[in-house]
Amino acid sequence: MTVFDLSLDELRLRKSLKWRTYPPDVLPVWVAEMDCRPAPVVAEALVAAAVAGDTGYPVGRxxxxxxxxxxxxxxxxxxxxxxxxxxxxxxxxxxxxxxxxxxxxxxxxxxxxxxxxxxxxxxxxxxxxxxxxxxxxxxxxxxxxxxxxxxxxxxxxxxxxxxxxxxxxxxxxxxxxxxxxxxxxxxxxxxxxxxxxxxxxxxxxxxxxxxxxxxxxxxxxxxxxxxxxxxxxxxxxxxxxxxxxxxxxxxxxxxxxxxxxxxxxxxxxxxxxxxxGRAWLAEAMGEIEANRRLLSQLLAEHLPQVRYRPGVATYLAWLDCRELGLEDPGRMFLNRGRVALNNGRSFGTGGEGHVRMNLATNPEIIAEAVRRMAASLD
Ligand SMILES: Cc1ncc(COP(=O)(O)O)c(C=O)c1O
CATH class of the missing domain: 3.40.640.10 (Type I PLP-dependent aspartate aminotransferase-like (Major domain))
Known part of the structure; x- marks a missing residue:
């Protein structure tokens, strides 16, 4: 078991923004939610409080x-x-x-x-x-x-x-x-x-x-x-x-x-x-780094015109799609590829021609997202 091994079927049961904004045929790799298993200690603390009815007001520092x-x-x-x-x-x-x-x-x-x-x-x-x-x-x-x-x-x-x-x-x-x-x-x-x-x-x-x-x-x-x-x-x-x-x-x-x-x-x-929860975070970070490398390889293979400089922070990948010559790559990938990325335009000046991909997910989902992006250009 890894932090990011949840399957698409399991993730589609989620009711949060990432998973319920687009229809089910769209692969969501956008908003900064992680497709992770929770840190066990955190889940235990939450369940323990809920089961005990310990759900009142905070106090102290x-x-x-x-x-x-x-x-x-x-x-x-x-x-x-x-x-x-x-x-x-x-x-x-x-x-x-x-x-x-x-x-x-x-x-x-x-x-x-x-x-x-x-x-x-x-x-x-x-x-x-x-x-x-x-x-x-x-x-x-x-x-x-x-x-x-x-x-x-x-x-x-x-x-x-x-x-x-x-x-x-x-x-x-x-x-x-x-x-x-x-x-x-x-x-x-x-x-x-x-x-x-x-x-x-x-x-x-x-x-x-x-x-x-x-x-x-x-x-x-x-x-x-x-x-x-x-x-x-x-x-x-x-x-x-x-x-x-x-x-x-x-x-x-x-x-x-x-x-x-x-x-x-x-x-x-x-x-x-x-x-x-620090050991869990270290594990998650290791998997995110592997996902950055995976994305670099996949882009080199399937979408060589898309430029990606892996960052040292966050689980977000900022993809420069300007060489594709598309007016609105985010919209194109969504409409034709059925993959939801964040549209670079919303990030202000310098965001035009870019999309943002969320790498805090199953590597298979990253591979499928790149496959859909490449297919949308055919
Ligand atoms: C830079 C940055 N600030 C703030 C937020 C949102 O934080 P909050 O939900 O605590 O308002 C995000 C969410 O992705 C973020 O990336």
Missing amino acids: SYEEAFAEYAAEVWDWTFDPVTQAIPVPDVMQGIVAVLDLLGERGAPVVINPPVYPQFYKYLEWAERPIIEVPQTGEGRIDLPGLAAAFAGERGARPEAYLLCNPQNPQGTAPTREELTEVARLAARHGVRIISDEIHAPLVSAPARHIPMLSVDGVRDAVIINSASKAWNLAGLKAAVAIGSPDIAERLTAMPDEVTHSISYLGVVTHVTALRE
């Missing part, structure tokens, strides 16, 4: 404490779970709540497309104009571009920078040197950094995740993180916001309507995952 232990042991970075951290219902709501608490609606926010599409939607709902600083062709942060945007040369002066660390969709992980420069620029121009680190446990060695707050010179910054992506717990919502010492006190003034919205079963399962 166990989520912040479990994250602090994980950060110290895995990323070699310490923060104080009492004075620096607060619970938030999920990562995207946490981002908006922190922007609102510390800043003003109407003030611009910088992002680096192509990037997680919900950044656009949530910033729009939060009434935040967006300033785009597209990533370089290698999927890295464009530091001179960021400097120009922070200085107000790309529109109004921004209040905040919403960083995706590591980056969804390319799976790149910013280095300590890059983040040190980000911190320097932000401090110089008085820009607040909000670092979405939801994919952080999914960085493959020898690459390392660098928490934004662990970087020298960081001043006004907040990390939002959750165990939900790495352990496939999006349905059991819980997340944490961690402030730099300069602003932690302001962060801990977050109103109860936000901090009380974290789910009790989210806390139970995420804490178990962070403390006891």
Whole structure:
């Protein structure tokens, strides 16, 4: 038995977004849900709580404490779970709540497309104009571009920078040197950094995740993180916001309507995952790395015009289909190939001509997805 050996028949019984958005003849390899068996310790904790009727309200700081232990042991970075951290219902709501608490609606926010599409939607709902600083062709942060945007040369002066660390969709992980420069620029121009680190446990060695707050010179910054992506717990919502010492006190003034919205079963399962689910995650990561290699081989064989640079983080593959000369490859693969990928367009500037494939699945499903993509071109 492996983490990602569930069959298509078993997966089609699922009722979640990934498996119920498209008709049954479509193979879904899109949204960031994992087609995995759960970490046994996490499933046991969930079932035990449900069977005991232990399904009330959360109390205490166990989520912040479990994250602090994980950060110290895995990323070699310490923060104080009492004075620096607060619970938030999920990562995207946490981002908006922190922007609102510390800043003003109407003030611009910088992002680096192509990037997680919900950044656009949530910033729009939060009434935040967006300033785009597209990533370089290698999927890295464009530091001179960021400097120009922070200085107000790309529109109004921004209040905040919403960083995706590591980056969804390319799976790149910013280095300590890059983040040190980000911190320097932000401090110089008085820009607040909000670092979405939801994919952080999914960085493959020898690459390392660098928490934004662990970087020298960081001043006004907040990390939002959750165990939900790495352990496939999006349905059991819980997340944490961690402030730099300069602003932690302001962060801990977050109103109860936000901090009380974290789910009790989210806390139970995420804490178990962070403390006891690391061996499962290591196994899952090994299989994801094998799936990255498999995808490279399959593309070389069946779709050589599709460019793929395997990332070091996330289980997402960002596929450059521009050489195929299609107007909308995502739509073509869906309509003709009956395979649902994420359409690159939704990731903003630089997403045109790309699709995103989810590799947290059975290798047979990856092979079938590539077969369908190639067949749709015939
Ligand atoms: C970068 C990034 N941030 C946030 C989220 C969503 O997090 P949440 O469900 O906790 O809001 C995702 C989901 O895939 C993501 O990729």
